[in-house]
Amino acid sequence: ASFSATFSVHLISCHYVSIKLIVSPFFLSDRFKDTRVNDIWLVDFYAPWCGYCKKLEPVWYEVGVELRSSGSPVRVGKMDATAYSGMASEFGVRGYPTIKLLKGDLAYNYKGPRTKDDIVEFANRVAGPAVRALPSKQMFEHMMKRHDVLFVYVGGESPLKEKYNDVASELIVYTYFFSASEEVLPESMSLPELPAVIVFKDGAYFTYDEYEDGSLSSWVNKERFQGYLQIDGFTLYELPLHLMWYFALFSFAFRLKALIQRVAKEYREHFNRDFQFGHMDGNDYINSLIMGEVTVPSVIILNTSNEQYFLPGEPIETMEQLVQFISSVLNGSAQAYGGDGIIQRIKRVAFDARSTIMVIFRSSPLLGCFLFGLPLGVISLMCYGICTAESDDGSDDIDALKREGLTDEEEEEEEERQRAAELEGPDDGENEEEDVGEKDPEVKKTD
Secondary structure: OOOOOEEEEEEEOOOEEEEEEEOOHHHHHHHHHHHHOOOEEEEEEEOOOOHHHHHHHHHHHHHHHHHHHOOOOEEEEEEEOOOOHHHHHHOOOOOOOEEEEEEOOEEEEEOOOOOHHHHHHHHHHHHOOOOEEOOOHHHHHHHHHHOOOEEEEEOOOOHHHHHHHHHHHHHOOOOOEEEEOHHHOOOOOOOOOOOEEEEEEOOEEEEOOHHHHOOHHHHHHHHOOOOEEEOOHHHHHHOOOOOOEEEEEEOOOHHHHHHHHHHHHHOHHHHOOOEEEEEEOOOHHHHHHHOOOOOOOOEEEEEOOOOEEEOOOOOOOOHHHHHHHHHHHHOOOOOOEEOOOHHHHHHHHHHHHHHHHHHHHHHOHHHHHHHHHHHHHHHHHHHHHHHHHHHHHHHHHHHHHHHHOOOHHHHHHHHHHHHHHHHOOOOOOOOHHHHHHOOOHHHHHHO
16 A cells, blocks of 8 residues: 555666566665665666657667676666656756666766667776776787777885776776786886886877876876877767867868878877867867858867867968967967857857758748748737737827816816717707707706
């Protein structure tokens, strides 16, 4: 009798099964919090009306099948965040769909592409230990082939190792972290001192220096990207906030691409602290940023912290021209465009609105006419009604003003005339003689 509500949980094991548990929401909340401590859960918080959630549903089924078939300890489930908003709020759900991996008392957010391979890789990475050991050279070489960026701690127990473990627990959602002995590393490597934190990427390795690189967390957050990468909607906003400048190449122009890759590698010491080099397919994002059309291919430097951008004064043909352009941005001599001021924000809103309207009319003219013609017609009718009402009120006001201009005697005479006119009927002509000869005393008094 105490079980009063229905909660739908979709558990994915060897096949996709929908199980309905008849329990109280409060009891389920306590039960779920207690049971999740002993298990690792990958949960999709969704809303039934959300289109993106419906699009994710077949992918979510494949994720469950893949994790189950591979023997992963991760259990996969779904929760209707609109029906159980209290539990969703407790886990910090702010939008739909939200994917979280619940591991012990920790909840890790997934913000990558919503594809099966990316979600499965995220689940396996976060479900395991934050720092994985590399016991042999063969294992080290295997991991080097699998990962484009590899962080390795080398050495024994130390305060640096404690910091490394803390950073790994924080940033495990983005990349892997390993530990190894010095014997596991290639013989060609020479470390100035131990312990050390090393990142392997771009065919080279770089060592963390506390005095030059600052905090270990900031250094790892910056170095987890390759020197040159493809920038999309996810990676653009995953780039660390303290890395102020972003460099993008639009479309695939092999000459420009090779030129930027050379600068990223050969001038790493000069530009690595301030720039992320890469390319972006298409120009839709940049068009909305600069509120115009960018030719493809083009080079541009973006500052996403304040939405400023920089364009070269002349076409980039050589590496010297590219290095000079980047240096001019660093020393402040380059012309900055855009920004996040109030005027720019207003212009951007107007540009986005115009772009949206143009897209609607290009894709479906009839739908555009309906969406914008119907509100305009309603507004026109409302304006006509308001203007008509004002005109009637104005004529009444004029009559009132005329009456106010009369004296008391004139006003009484005017009222008597109106009353006499109302008393006159269509057959007044037949009884005209009677009315003339014999009048009512009240009429005589009126005369």
